[in-house]
Amino acid sequence: MAITRVAASARSRAVNLLRTIQAHPPSCPCHGNPMHPHHFAKAASGLLNAGGSRFLATPRDASQMKDYAFEMAASSIRFGPGSTREVGMDFANMKAKKVLVVTDKTVRKLRPMKVAVEALEQEGIKYEIYDNVRVEPKDYSVKDAIAFGNRHPDVDAILAVGGGSVMDTAKLVNLYTSAPEADFLDFVNAPLGKGLPVTCKLKPLVCIPTTAGTGSETTGTAIFDLVEKKAKTGVAHRALKPTLGICDPLNTATMPSAVHASSGLDVLCHSIESYTAIPYNERAPRPTNPILRPAYQGANPISDVFSFKGLQMTAKYLPRAVKDPEDTEAHEQMLLAATLAGVGFGNAGVHLCHGLSYGLSGSVKDYRHKGYEVDYPLIPHGVSVAVTAPAVFKFTGPSNPERHLQVAEVFGADISNAKAEDAGAILSDALKKFLESLGDQPMGIKALGYSKSDIPSLVEATLPQRRVLMLAPGLDAATDSQVEELSSILEDSMEY
Incomplete structure (x- = not known):
């Protein structure tokens, strides 16, 4: 039995070694690294000599080409104990007249919602509350929230107070009420959806997380269950990222x-x-x-x-x-x-x-x-x-x-x-x-x-x-x- 275990361990190490070598073949540290100064200088020289066409020209078959750039996008973030009470002033500064507040039935009873609503009222901002968000949203729960948003066309901004499920639902409400002619699967990630880019103008969205996990207050990603396919999917596009994320540590104090x-x-x-x-x-x-x-x-x-x-x-x-x-x-x-x-x-x-x-x-x-x-x-x-x-x-x-x-x-x-x-x-x-x-x-x-x-x-x-x-x-x-x-x-x- 001991010999069998040793043999199995040896096989495992051999497989891992082979995979490591395949993933990292020996190469010149200069020419094997596209970002090495020597390689980069050579590429820059080619760019200059070719009038920029080497990097900027659209290739004949882009599907076979690797990317050469990355972009950074994130919401504005405010972090600090008690910062929830500033959200009314934020919407006033945005010239918002009426806010759709998205939350769930548990959070609606808690301090974060109480403080947020009081902040809106202090600034004289009207609001409607949708509190039927489902933990781990399903497509039908998201559609219910979108329908609620469509019944209030005078809303010009959105506030999410809750965990990732609430913030993701709020993003989708913002998207589909801003593009009412779109089919639900138009923006959903391919191949389950069409994966179309978001080109419509969305409303200002402020997210106040009440859990310390999803980071949804910073991203343009919104996830839900596509029930028919028995799989999670969602929409991922920079346009969905919140205008502002208010991270108030007092709001996570009651987390179980x-x-x-x-x-x-x-x-x-x-x-x-x-x-x-x-x-x-x-x-x-x-x-x-x-x-x-x-x-x-x-x-x-x-x-x-x-x-x-x-x-x-x-x-x-x-x-x-x-x-x-x-x-x-x-x-x-x-x-x-x-x-x-x-x-x-x-x-x-x-x-x-x-x-x-x-x-x-x-x-x-x-x-x-x-x-x-x-x-x-x-x-x-x-x-x-x-x-x-x-x-x-x-x-x-x-x-x-x-x-x-x-x-x-x-x-x-x-x-x-x-x-x-x-x-x-x-x-x-x-x-x-x-x-x-x-x-x-x-x-x-x-x-x-x-x-x-x-x-x-x-x-x-x-x-x-x-x-x-x-x-x-x-x-x-x-x-x-x-x-x-x-x-x-x-x-x-x-x-x-």
Whole structure:
């Protein structure tokens, strides 16, 4: 038996070594790196000699060309205890006459809504309240909110007070009430929708998060369940990003421990996925027009800073926030971490943890996560992304061992003598320990009610998530190969 284990370990190390070599073939450090000063100077010389046409001319087949630029877009952010009370003045400064306030039935009863409404009233701003947002929105719940918005055509601004579900619903209300002639699937991510660019003018949108996780106050992404397909999808476009995000740490003080944990795990995966995504200049196709450049572009030097800082803060403060409801410093720092990670992933994108999560949460059977007061089956988003993380980063490790080891070190792993081919396994083990330390976390998808017989349908629900799968390092481009690789990751995620 011992010999068998040793042989299996040797095989695993050999496979990882081969994948690492394939992902990082030996090359001249100058000519193998397109951003090396020598290579860049040569390219610049070509640009000058060709009158700029080398970089600026539209290629004959842009679908085969990799991108050469990245864009940074994020909402204006205000951070500070008590800043919610300024929102009335913000809308007055925008010359808003009537505001649609979007929230859910739980948050409507809490302090953040009370303060926000009082702030509107103090400035004499009229408002309508929609409080029927569903936790983990479905397409029908989003359409209900849009219909409410259409019944109030005099609304000229929108305020979202709540977690990611509320903020995402508010973004979609803003979009579809501003483009009433559009079909619901027009802007939804392809291939489930048409993926059309957003060209209409949207209303001012202010988001006040009451959870420390999604970072939705910074991004142009809005996610929901497409019920017929049993998969999550959404709309992702820079035009959807809020005008202002007001991050008030007082608003997260009443979060239950389970919500702290789930929201924080979303921050965790936002950070690691965006930091380990393929580089922006390895993503194809190159857009033929800047408006077609996706919000999720791949890792880039600016997003890296936000993502890695968000990761460091999450590793430090999330365990404290979960274990001690009175730890105000930890709660405040987690809200800041969520915002930082939001800026990071909102421009770099996420990959396999999120891609796989959409099938897991969209196909939920009877699972109800402890600590969530809902009367329907629910796998919170943060739980659905984190549950596959150990297997995901074990798979992606060979694509960029250095970055995976950097992440593992954040969780306390000793990487001083680590081999490149072991990077994925080292990070995987570190993540397992971190998840276990939080308590009450499902250690594998079996705990969510899934078995090996569900893997084909979960893979089928994942394959349409092209905007995130295309950013996954090490994932084969061929669909048949992706089926095999995704199945392997899910099987490895069954139990830890």
